[in-house]
Amino acid sequence: MSRVMQDNDIVITGIGLVSSAGMGFEGLSASLRSGSAHRSSLRKHAAEWSDRDYIGATVNGWDPEPLLGKKGLQFMHAGSQYLLGASLLALRDSGLEGNMPNPDELGIVIGTNLGGLKAASRYDYTALTQGPRYVSPMEAPNTLANSPASYLAIRVQARACNTTISTGQCSSLDAIGYAANLLRKGRAKTILVGGVEELNAHSLWVYNSMNVLPGEGAEAIGKPFDAQSAGWVPGEGAAVAVLERRADAVARGARILGEVAAWSSSFRGGAYAAGRATALERAIRQSLDTAGLKPEEVCMAVAGAVGYPAHDEVEALALRAVLNDCSTPVCAAKGLFGETYGAGGLLSLAAAAAIGRSGVLPESIGYTIDSAAPDGLAGMRRQSGDRQLSGGGALMSAHDYHGMSSAVVLRVG
Amino acid sequence: MTKRIVITGLGVLSPIGSGRETFWQGICDGAVGTGPIRTFDTAMYDVHNGGEVKDANPLDYVTKLEPSSIGRTTHLAIAAAKMAQSDAGWNGGEYEPWRIGVCFGTTMGNSSIIEDNTNLLVNEQRMASHSLWSNYPQHSISSAVAEELELEGPSMVVPTACAAGNYAISWGKELIEDGLADAVIVGGSDAMSRACYTTFHRLGAIAPEICQPFDKERKGMMVSEGAAALVLEEYEHAVARGATIYAELLGYGLSCDAHHATAPHPEGLGAILSMQRALQSAGVLPEQISYISAHGTGTKANDATESAAIRRMFQERADQVPISSIKAMLGHTMGAASAIEAVTCALAIHHGVLPPTMNYNEPDPECVVNVVPNAIAYQPVRYALSNSFAFGGNISTILMGEAVS
Numbered sequence: 074m075s076r077v078m079q080d081n082d083i084v085i086t087g088i089g090l091v092s093s094a095g096m097g098f099e100g101l102s103a104s105l106r107s108g109s110a111h112r113s114s115l116r117k118h119a120a121e122w123s124d125r126d127y128i129g130a131t132v133n134g135w136d137p138e139p140l141l142g143k144k145g146l147q148f149m150h151a152g153s154q155y156l157l158g159a160s161l162l163a164l165r166d167s168g169l170e171g172n173m174p175n176p177d178e179l180g181i182v183i184g185t186n187l188g189g190l191k192a193a194s195r196y197d198y199t200a201l202t203q204g205p206r207y208v209s210p211m212e213a214p215n216t217l218a219n220s221p222a223s224y225l226a227i228r229v230q231a232r233a234c235n236t237t238i239s240t241g242q243c244s245s246l247d248a249i250g251y252a253a254n255l256l257r258k259g260r261a262k263t264i265l266v267g268g269v270e271e272l273n274a275h276s277l278w279v280y281n282s283m284n285v286l287p288g289e290g291a292e293a294i295g296k297p298f299d300a301q302s303a304g305w306v307p308g309e310g311a312a313v314a315v316l317e318r319r320a321d322a323v324a325r326g327a328r329i330l331g332e333v334a335a336w337s338s339s340f341r342g343g344a345y346a347a348g349r350a351t352a353l354e355r356a357i358r359q360s361l362d363t364a365g366l367k368p369e370e371v372c373m374a375v376a377g378a379v380g381y382p383a384h385d386e387v388e389a390l391a392l393r394a395v396l397n398d399c400s401t402p403v404c405a406a407k408g409l410f411g412e413t414y415g416a417g418g419l420l421s422l423a424a425a426a427a428i429g430r431s432g433v434l435p436e437s438i439g440y441t442i443d444s445a446a447p448d449g450l451a452g453m454r455r456q457s458g459d460r461q462l463s464g465g466g467a468l469m470s471a472h473d474y475h476g477m478s479s480a481v482v483l484r485v486g
Numbered sequence: 487m488t489k490r491i492v493i494t495g496l497g498v499l500s501p502i503g504s505g506r507e508t509f510w511q512g513i514c515d516g517a518v519g520t521g522p523i524r525t526f527d528t529a530m531y532d533v534h535n536g537g538e539v540k541d542a543n544p545l546d547y548v549t550k551l552e553p554s555s556i557g558r559t560t561h562l563a564i565a566a567a568k569m570a571q572s573d574a575g576w577n578g579g580e581y582e583p584w585r586i587g588v589c590f591g592t593t594m595g596n597s598s599i600i601e602d603n604t605n606l607l608v609n610e611q612r613m614a615s616h617s618l619w620s621n622y623p624q625h626s627i628s629s630a631v632a633e634e635l636e637l638e639g640p641s642m643v644v645p646t647a648c649a650a651g652n653y654a655i656s657w658g659k660e661l662i663e664d665g666l667a668d669a670v671i672v673g674g675s676d677a678m679s680r681a682c683y684t685t686f687h688r689l690g691a692i693a694p695e696i697c698q699p700f701d702k703e704r705k706g707m708m709v710s711e712g713a714a715a716l717v718l719e720e721y722e723h724a725v726a727r728g729a730t731i732y733a734e735l736l737g738y739g740l741s742c743d744a745h746h747a748t749a750p751h752p753e754g755l756g757a758i759l760s761m762q763r764a765l766q767s768a769g770v771l772p773e774q775i776s777y778i779s780a781h782g783t784g785t786k787a788n789d790a791t792e793s794a795a796i797r798r799m800f801q802e803r804a805d806q807v808p809i810s811s812i813k814a815m816l817g818h819t820m821g822a823a824s825a826i827e828a829v830t831c832a833l834a835i836h837h838g839v840l841p842p843t844m845n846y847n848e849p850d851p852e853c854v855v856n857v858v859p860n861a862i863a864y865q866p867v868r869y870a871l872s873n874s875f876a877f878g879g880n881i882s883t884i885l886m887g888e889a890v891s
Contacts, residue, residue, distance in 0.1 A: 122613065180740075189645075190600070196685060197601055197604045204530055205684045205687050205688060210688050210689055213685050213747070213748055213877075214747035214748055217594075217645070218645035219647050219877070223742075223878025226744045229744075231742060233740070233742070234741065235741075235878065236644065236653060236880075239625045240625045241623055247642060282619035283620045284616070337666060338666070339640065340588070340629065340639065340640065342632070473625070475625055477625065477641055
């Protein structure tokens with residue numbers, strides 16, 4: 074893969090996260106190596122409508138005050154706090170903390186889905202049962218999906234743009250595509266691109282209604298590419314990357330963690346994995362084309378597979394169709410993070426960056442396409458032992474319950 | 487060479503009428519579509535008016551999906567998208583399905599599901615159905631549109647509150663420019679929402695009777711519902727297939743106040759930035775603008791700060807360039823508002839008509855004054871600028887013009 078670096082390349086100069094795999098790169102790397110992240114009972118969230126238990130990939134020991142200070146926290150829901158925390162960590166990682174860009178040139182693009190649900194539900198219930206004067210005006214912004222991004226814009230003083238994107242499990246990959254476009258077109262100099270979702274009684278209820286959660290007593294849960302997996306381990310958290318044009322990053326002496334080379338997206342819903350896979354395959358091929366990469370030049374595929382076999386099969390089919398004989402290592406980091414919905418793509422990006430840095434795809438999240446096996450889930454084998462990676466193109470993919478498919482090509486390592 | 491993106495199909499459902507022709511007749515007649523709300527009982531509120539879609543049943547347009555498993559915001563979006571597709575004269579052979587994208591904005595998403603659920607909880611101690619809740623996530627709006635219209639390009643929802651329509655429109659332009667789609671159906675949709683009504687009521691922002699943008703006696707905004715969709719495609723393609731080209735989408739600006747979660751920046755900092763960037767991206771000068779479609783919600787704060795921003799931007803021309811807010815007629819249709827205003831701008835350019843600001847009686851020295859009062863004016867509209875502002879300081883301005891050959 075010979076390629077000349079361009080000033081207008083979109084590069085990643087910082088990553089921050091607040092997740093079940095810790096709050097920073099060190100914690101994440103340790104989690105990737107050990108193959109374990111935090112899990113806890115979601116009984117308190119499910120209690121309103123069920124007496125059974127669910128296991129969630131939750132943020133452990135989150136104490137926002139040391140990072141965010143006390144001001145304004147009272148009315149900020151957990152998701153907004155996670156996003157602000159991950160953003161400040163990303164800015165610190167990029168060397169921009171204390172040396173912030175001009176607000177007119179700093180933008181925000183966030184993938185998230187269910188941010189307004191809890192507050193809007195409470196508003197409506199309170200209005201109907203007690204009267205509309207009994208809702209808190211301070212909760213008003215929390216009724217909207219763009220509230221996490223809005224708190225963030227105020228906190229970091231970002232005026233170039235403030236966009237929220239909701240495309241379910243594709244949200245934060247789409248946010249990366251959107252952000253890269255704005256940077257290429259000169260609409261911002263620096264963008265915080267992130268993904269966030271919080272677990273609460275309302276979001277868990279939506280997942281339950283989507284029938285993606287495991288049934289009672291299921292043995293295998295949240296296991297990517299596993300036909301026996303009974304559904305999602307619902308997750309929460311936020312991940313944020315600092316994106317800039319290469320020339321700007323180089324000019325300020327920033328460390329470059331990777332490059333966003335391409336994004337593409339496509340749609341196909343319906344009940345059949347093979348039909349849905351045609352759309353994902355198209356998005357993957359388009360993004361590779363845009364990045365100027367051949368399938369054999371992909372050093373690692375970073376899949377969105379999460380342990381819901383009907384949709385994991387979509388990814389298995391599409392990856393096999395594109396990468397078939399390349400024996401490309403496949404990373405499925407959602408086995409660790411759970412399904413964090415709007416945050417999933419960005420958390421996978423953080424994992425890809427960590428793996429790119431270490432040059433090793435750990436056994437716990439590694440898979441291999443077995444071109445001798447039948448197509449579909451059967452063609453995805455768990456990796457045995459750690460696998461050394463060469464640097465190069467990392468292909469990220471995501472497929473959503475509602476039919477969206479997205480792909481991002483990164484250059485890492 | 488930069489691609490030229492034009493608008494060739496329009497669909498709209500609004501409190502002053504649905505379908506392109508009926509809607510435009512309403513604009514030309516100065517129809518006021520707000521009045522007592524019928525969607526829910528308003529007895530518990532201090533105010534009772536809003537704007538609802540009354541002349542069309544969006545369910546008539548839902549032909550593939552099970553209507554009872556999707557919310558009203560999605561119903562409205564499907565109807566608007568199908569109207570726009572039909573208005574564009576598409577009959578299926580124009581583009582490959584995977585080359586057509588969908589991008590919608592929304593404020594509340596399908597909050598009718600939340601409200602149905604509250605009613606059931608309170609009255610029957612049960613929840614709304616799983617099938618309905620499974621389609622609560624915002625992007626079920628664009629996935630449903632894509633499924634109903636059998637489109638397979640990028641399908642996205644941009645929930646940037648009351649500026650969402652313009653965000654969706656501008657992203658559609660980018661998708662075509664970057665070669666990710668040949669055409670995109672863009673727009674916005676929001677159903678009448680009790681949760682939304684509660685929000686604006688608690689903030690004391692709802693006018694008791696009528697919405698009076700830029701009037702000295704204005705008393706607030708009016709919560710409404712609606713949807714609009716616009717077909718965006720490349721100029722060369724549109725000409726080649728003999729399409730009616732309403733207008734060209736020339737540019738857009740994004741910005742954020744980064745000031746307050748629900749109040750605008752007092753000097754309109756973000757609004758100025760957004761208008762500047764829209765002009766800059768289109769290569770159009772402020773003195774070339776023939777019409778401004780204001781965000782103009784009718785609240786004290788919005789209209790004064792928007793006016794301050796327009797004054798800073800247009801200097802002495804601020805009181806000469808015609809400005810109007812159709813929210814006097816429709817109320818504030820939330821995520822649909824800027825999409826409906828985009829439809830209005832496209833038709834204003836197409837017909838050479840300045841839309842009116844109804845309910846306008848007394849000029850406010852704090853506001854712009856050339857507000858096309860109470861009746862349309864016939865005047866060529868070469869370049870139209872349309873503002874949209876939202877909670878969280880999300881701001882977007884789009885710039886349209888005549889598609890000259």
